[in-house]
Amino acid sequence: MSDHKTMTLTLIVWRQKNANDPGKFETYTAKNITEHHSFLEMLDCVNEDLIYAGKDPIVFDHDCREGICGMCSQVINGAPHGGQDRTTVCQLHMRKFKDGDTIYIEPWRARAFPIIRDLIVDRSALDKIIQAGGYTSCHTGGVADGNAILIPKPVADEAMDAAECVGCGACVAGCPNGAAMLFTGAKVSQLALLPQGKAEAAERVKSMTNAMIECGFGNCTNHYECMAACPKGINVKFIARMNREFLKAQFA
């Protein structure tokens, strides 16, 4: 851990005033960056310099900065979240880069995610997919004791593997078809695995996949780019499970 060594980097960043602006790349220099800076802290430093110079800082979505809220969303050198295994942008640290590097920074690009400004996109389409059926229709109160229905550990664990999705949309940004199959497959699978979700499983998979299409997401052609981009390591087997659920639902 050498605290004294600093890096200078060239950033090529997508700037776009609003949804109607065509947008373009601008070049900036990041100075005095240490290996302990997170990627977003590096951008904070660049923004401070821009403000001192009276220019508009680069806007980007971020909130928890600990890899769980799913708000941060940048394509770095062509890879959603920067390409480090199971890592969101906010958890990416500058020790992965070296002095003199040139870094390209772009927003999520997908038909279903219109750009709002610079690196910020509108991901409300993901909310619409959940609203279409990503829940169990239980009422507040009036439910059974938590231990009334036993759930074997392997089942609970697999449901949890699917439930880890943070809804960032990296799977969509990484997919050449702009598909939300991994996102939707994860929620469909979580609830189809658990006994509490089984009653509505058929209806759920039909309405959620329908919402997916209506929102303008593409389809899956087995590139597996989604799994590579996913900061939570959600497995493509959940897409296969969704497809099975979908097929079963046709006969339900």
Place this chain on the structure above:
Amino acid sequence: MILDGKCPTGPIEQTWDKHRFDLKLVNPANKRKYNVIVVGTGLAGGAAAASLGELGYNVQAFCYQDSPRRAHSIAAQGGINAAKNYPNDGDSIYRLFYDTIKGGDFRAREADVWRLAQVSNNIIDQCVAQGVPFARDYAGYLDNRSFGGAQVSRTFFARGQTGQQLLLGAYSALSRQIKAGTVKMYDRREMLDLVVVDGVARGITVRNLVTGAMENYAADAVCLATGGYVNVFYLSTNAMGCSVTANWKAHKKGAYFANPCYTQIHPTCIPQAGDYQSKLTLMSESLRNDGRVWVPKKKEDCGKHPNEIAEDDRDYYLERKYPSYGNLAPRDIASRAAKEQCDDGRGVGPGGRGVYLDFADSIKRLGEDTIRERYGNLFEMYEKITDENGYKRPMRMYPAPHYSMGGLWVDYNLMSNIPGLFVLGEANFSVHGANRLGASALMQGLADGYFVIPYTIGGYLATVKPGQVKADHAEFKQSVDDVKAEQDKYLSINGKKTVFEFMREVGGLMWENCGMARTKESLETNLKKIPALREEFWKNVKVTGSGAELNQQLENAGRTADFLEFSELLCRDALHRNESCGGHFRSEYQDAGEAQRDDVNFCYVGAWEYKGAGKEPELHKEPLKFDNVHLAVRSYK
């Protein structure tokens, strides 16, 4: 003025049931005539909006993020408490109630805490029904773990992401209501004012963060579930967007702010690496189940590789000082103990601000695989941030601001002193006293949202006629004009310092002089320096861009301006409270290093009333009575 919490009387175990029966009801057919605003969509707000929508009220929900699923409840790692007593280890509603009162250092209301303990079991059932994948054992039963401040295993968990799973449960319930049309969701909106007409809360003014437009929303009741304020310390474990703004605006419109000095410093966070740092990352307290906390006995060992320090040369100070609770001592005690060791020159890592959390013994006993299964994601996160492997060498930890026990004052119905304004979750002051126990924040958020507000708001709405004030009322226009004037002012100053610089400065003053330990002198220093800094802010801040567009600097300017006012109130509250209790430690009041409470003079809730800019706030007191738990010195030895 003496405040009345309107708590029900009689045997404590019957209070909530009796109160629920006594509350007036709104006829099912009339519910849709009432508009309810819910600000914030974390555990408290999300659960409230979903449950109120399901009951039939017309709900409008607001959040500043791009989706209601992102609220900072999502970051809670360790778990949620409930008095299920599944492990048969002696738990009960009474014990959870007792532990919470004692853990809060006898500064919370008994009736509120009893209710929390009583509904805790319903929460687990509710979440299971929603499809929250809690940890299970091989027989299929729900699994439990231990947490600080308790001697029973009552914490339910979903790996190291319990908050995420519970929030996604509430978000799914909310999504269902959005689809059903009972809840209208407004995302990327920040509440910048509470609208009060003739002393009654009637709506809010929000800024649309995408377009910059000011929008008004009127309602028959407003629920704030807007979280805590520890970003006043600049570096904290809160998300970047967490602020005191919504609560502070409500305070300036008349809502009392209770116990702002009760702030929780979490003992196990990853130490700060440099001054560019934007936030601190928490490592779940559950790690203390299997990790042992230590520092070198000898100062000269601090620079050594920890694995080279002999067993005899290590000071397992929590086990030494608190043998019965050991590494699971409550948060405030564990944090202060860490600070003491570091102040004594035995801290480790950069600047000597760190202690070790060591898993070597547990790995030897249980194997690395078991530890990985329990805390794998935390070890991964630690390595991403520090580039160190926690399985191979002890983690370095240091306390960081994490949670605010203080908040807007509410009565037993969660209603503030402004009729029609309800406050839920971390935003209110109600159940944690001066210190919150681990795994109790999730419990409170969901208790307030699912099982308290659906009853108590009905009791209020049944007494008012729906739709009395509309958004075209003059007060709404005035509110927009005021907010706009403030925004224009930020943009017009064009000074030399950025918003971040001011936030770092005020946060630094707060951490230095009003952090883990406070003195009369340090607080008086802040009460001089903060107003000066505030004055400088209004002359020298630089915000670029305009108000009619997405402008993150402008958003931060508003939040910082509010912190610059609120921080002064926090210090004032800390200065007036001449005792040490829970998260409020005044160095003058201690007994051999332990907090010295003063029950004769300070056994009350201190609620502050805003009196106008530049005027001293007025303190109102609500005396606390302990009929069920004996008011005693809090000992974990």
